[in-house]
Amino acid sequence: MKSVSKAALAAVLLMGVPAFVAGSPALAQKKKEEAGGLKVSDAWRKSAAEVQKLVEAKDWAGVKARIDALDAVSQNDDEKYYAASFRLAAAAGSNDNPSAIRALDVLLANPKTPQAELGKFNYFRGDFAYQAKQFPAAAQFFTKARDLGFQPQGTNLNLRIAQAQLDGGQVAAGAAAIDTAIKAEEAAGRKAPEAWYKVVVSKFYTAGDKANAAQWLARQVAAYPSPEAWRSSLMVYMEQASAKGATMDADLRLDVLRLIRAAKGLAGESDYYEYADAAQRRGLPWEVVSLFDEGRATGKISKPNPRLDPLYTQAIARQKAEVSLTAEEKRAAGAANGAVAMSTADAYLASGNNAKAVELYRLALQKGGVDTALVNTRLGIALARSGQKAEAKAAFASVTSGPRAELARFWTAWVDQQA
Known part of the structure; x- marks a missing residue:
């Protein structure tokens, strides 16, 4: 999404510079002009013939020296059209941007400018x-050029429109223009570059529109679902959410890290440490143990590891000390609200028993007195891990506000990618 080069500008604008003066005698030339509907004065014709010779010789300095005088005697639209065309030729040939702008403004306002030229000029x-x-203003001109059917070589006009809108603070409009460009690429059997998604995400975050930023991040990782892309997108989501004032508590951070793990995006020991610390703070030693076992098996956690080994040893000890989850199930069934059912479901989710987790999360919702956004997020996670895609998406769809709504959209995108 770059500006056009000066060479490209000159090449395109110099194409088709109008010529009205031929080598025929003045009387014959006048009759020819009138037959074509062209109306110019004798004084103007004489001056224009001299300027045109300078244009044909590419004597841009000579054109500039005479063009103001030609402008001064240009009275009607025909005369003004040709004078502006000569000025534009000289400006394009000598990289004189102010003169080019002056000429283009005249040509765009002139009813005599050919329709076929208006797209290029805009x-x-x-x-x-x-x-x-x-x-x-740039977005308006680009949009007009597109609507007139102009197709600049090597340039995606929808992206130029989007670039101008995004840089001008019209984030929603710019995103819509990029969306149009993405769909056009897809219709042509091509894949839009990842950078297109990234620029929209960045602009939405800068504007504080977290919902749309998360939506575009989800689209980005849906289009480019590599482990690295998932990790990068979710890390940006956490950083930006915190920067914009969202409360990234241990529960929310844990569920983000769970998604990074599900997408195989955990990168190094720092990721494992952060994940283990979040799970440990929530009293879920089973998850810490399985996480470290997985990290060691994949080679992402070295052995021995002075930083992580103490957490692993502590998690094993806590796991052995935990009470029976079966007993907790019975207690949850008889409880007045869903708090016990929820904590028991959390334990089952952490230990990998997704079927039991689903059962207890549903019981927690039934009994009430719990954070429904948190419970539905984790119900969706348990269902997704169980391969129940439709049910998982329904659970995530019920999370409609706060930072968890954004996270739910990410989980939904991940579910959609699963076979």
């Missing part, structure tokens, strides 16, 4: 506006 006028950081 596009380059938009580029000049963009270079001047006049982003709303």
Whole structure:
């Protein structure tokens, strides 16, 4: 999404510079002009013939020296059209941006400018506006060029529109333009670059629109579902959510890390330490043990490990000291609210018994008195781990507010990627 080069500008604008003067005698030329509907004065024709010769010789300095005088005697739209065209030719040939802008503004407003030229002129006028950081104006010119059917070679016009809108603070409009570009690529059997998603995510986060940022992050990892992309996207989500004032408590952080683990995105020992610390704080030693066993098996945790080994040893000891979950189930069934059912479900989820976790989370919701967004998130996780995609997505869809709503959308995107 770059500005057009000066060479490209000159090449395109110099194509088709209008010629009205032929080598025929003045009287014959005048009759020819009138037959074609062109109306110019004798004084203007004489001056224009001299300027045109300079244009044909590419004597841009000579054109510039005479063009103001030609402008001064240009009275009607025909005369103004040709004068502006000559000025534009000289400006393009000598990289004189102010003169090019002046000429383009005249040509865009002139009813005599051929329809076939308007798309090109709007596009380059938009580029000049963009270079001047006049982003709303640039977006308008680019949109007009697109609507007129202009297709700049090697440039995606929808992206130029999006670039101008995003840089001008019109984030929703810019995102919509990139969405159009993405769909066009998909319709052509191509995959849109990952950078297109990233720029929208960045702009939404900067604007404080966390819901749309999360939605686009989910689209990004759906289109580029590598473990690295999942980890990167979710780490950005946590950082930005915290920066914008969301409370990233241990429970929320744990469920984000669970998704990174599910996507095989845990990268190094720091990720494992953070995950283990979050699980340990929630009293879930089973998860810490399985996490470290997995990290050692994949070679992501070295052995011995002075930093992580104490956590592992502590988790094993706590796991052995835990009370029977079967007894907790009975207590949950007779409890006045869903708090015991929820804590028991958390333990089952951490130990890998997803079927029991689903049963107890549903009991917690039935009894009430619990954080429904948290419970439904974890119900969705348990269902997703069990391969119950539709049920998992329904659970995630019920989480509709706060940072957990954004996380639920990520989990839904992950579920959609599973075979």
